[in-house]
Amino acid sequence: MARRAWEVAATVTDPEIPVLTIEDLGVLRSVEVDGGGAVRVQLTPTYSGCPALDAMRDDVLVALTHAGYDDVRVDLVLAPAWTTDWMSDAGKEKLRRYGIQAPTGRAAAKQGPVRLQLAVKCPRCDSLNTRELARFGSTSCKALYECRDCLEPFDYFKVL
């Protein structure tokens, strides 16, 4: 029961990164179906102010309604807080093919007295010879980089 509902919800994509599903992102947290067929979905926002979340929430509702579930509720959960560590490997690969470099390293590397800034690979030519142009990019979750070998700019999904 819940498996099927999960699969329906998992087809919803991020409107800002259409190659990624909410399952790839780790935004889809849980799907429960009770005896009466009522579906309860839990989503978690990537960033507190992410405007894509409203759209994802509506899309989950639409997808499940379309699949025949009449009683659907989509709740948001903040705890535990979303981290890029939850992004699936398949999702990271899709992201790279789309031209956005996936987060490198684990979120924990960002904490504590010694900040570790891992190298970011160019998603086009795989060069490590890249440079951060702007920490804040086209959306809250991305930074803007440029590759010094192929000279192309690219987005990098920041570790959170």
Add this chain to the structure above:
Amino acid sequence: MSDQHDAHGDVSVDQVELVEELAGAGAEGHGAVASADAAEYAMRLGDDALVLAQQLGMWITRAPELEEDVALGNIGLDLIGHARSLLHYAGSATGRSEDDLAYWRDEPEWRNAWIFEQPNGDFAHTIARQLVVSTYLLELYGELSASTDPTLAAIAAKAAKEVDYHRDHAVQWTLRLAHGTDESRRRMIVAIADTWPYLDELFEDDELTERLADAGVAVLPSTLRDRFDEVVAAVLAEAEFEPPTGRTAFIAAGRGRSGSHTEHLGPLLAEMQVLARQHPGASW
């Protein structure tokens, strides 16, 4: 959606009865009703975040470079996210929505500290304000994530990760301006001096925070002061600035928490609230 099915083709969102507007607080907080005290506390934090977000939004198209339009806009967006969650929770005590609180309260009902409503000034002033508030917020949210109130704890844990980026941004710009040109250094020094009088209010305890801190719900503001001073002193040392001296007593008694505000809040609210008040009940 599967490849053949367009989410917005067969069933339009309008036909689906949406359960409710986006609720900031999650399942732990979904439908969680704040106590009167916790609501007042959440309103203070929410107002700080929302007023600052509104200020940062004013920089869009006016920042020194395009990347800063984007950075300040992004930081403001994170803060709106925090404000929505906090005000949603604050409103739960009295049956008001986050929008009710944002658009339908007048000046005396706002609970933000004065530093948040001070004008943007030049870019250095905005960075000085960012240095102070992001350092304060990072310490605050770090502590608050251990709150006994599950909703406040969840909001704080989420916000802390984002504010970490905000502080990094502020520190980097503080140092860049400090060591950039004579002009940028001069302006940064002025900005720090102008900002410092508003610090004390952030760390003042009152009956509400004392009551809530005793219950493990809130963070007692005064307990954040030492770590704040330590972090900021390190940044100022790296900037080779003399720390501003003499706690500037004339503004030490900022009274934003009780609804008294400087002359700057009124115009800011007027702009922020005008659309909602001209078209009551309108939604996107």
